[in-house]
Amino acid sequence: MRVGYLGPRATFTHLAVDTFFGESADALAYATIPHCMDAAASGEIEAAVVPLENALEGSVNLTVDYLVHERPLTIVGEIVFPIRQHLMVHPEHVDSWSKVDCILSHSHAIAQCHKFLHSHFKNARFEYAASTGAAAQYISQHPQEKSAVIANDLAAAEYGLSIVKQDIHDYHYNHTRFAVLAPGEIELPRQPLQGTPKTTLMVMLPSDQSGALHQVLSAFSWRKLNLSKIESRPMKTGLGNYFFMIDVEMELDEVLIPGAISEIQALGCEVKVLGSYHAYILK
């Protein structure tokens, strides 16, 4: 099975793919989240794995927006993976690491380490890369730059960088949810882990209807459907126009979720099922 991921090699997404799929997948790196999702939509790969949400920094908006507005792929699985951020430099700068003038990484990685960065690098500037792996690769190729990178230990090994501070993320519990996306339903390799069933819906409220969100939520509540997430994102059609991404902690059945969907549609909302799948928590 060909599985694309946000590359280059040794990103957290790559680690999640290798740990989850193991030998069952041919893992292919893509430079950006949209490139990876495009490849799944065109059939170049069977599935794309992209970051969806981090426990400290929240949703990866690029993934959510591209999924809803540009590439309507199906969520066929979720991988929850622990994230350990380390600070690393080119070996030439190990002795002067605390004096670097730039910190380079993915925006989510930088955000996960704000307290550490604030206390150690009062004057350094932050530069954002497409991924932690891309930042590590760049610094390995530009040893003259006095920059430090935030990435994982595999990236340090892959790109020959030296870790100067381990575990610099601000809070101990740091996990990221990665979505496995495909053009339609596909079989994922069997896991020794027990997954938790989930269904993700996109709901667009009619504009200017008082109590609409309350009514939508009550369609789930009286059916005792547990929601693990609700988040609004702009529709990009005008100020105040939002859609909601709602995660229901249940597999798409034939009665309860379709019943809730019909009720919500009767309120004048547009509803789309983005996927019904299992979430796997990896160690």
Ligand SMILES: O=C(O)C(=O)C[C@]1(C(=O)O)C=C[C@@H](O)C=C1
């Ligand atoms: O840059 C990477 O290594 C990624 O896989 C992306 C990403 C993200 O988008 O959140 C994944 C996990 C971490 O939270 C930091 C970065």
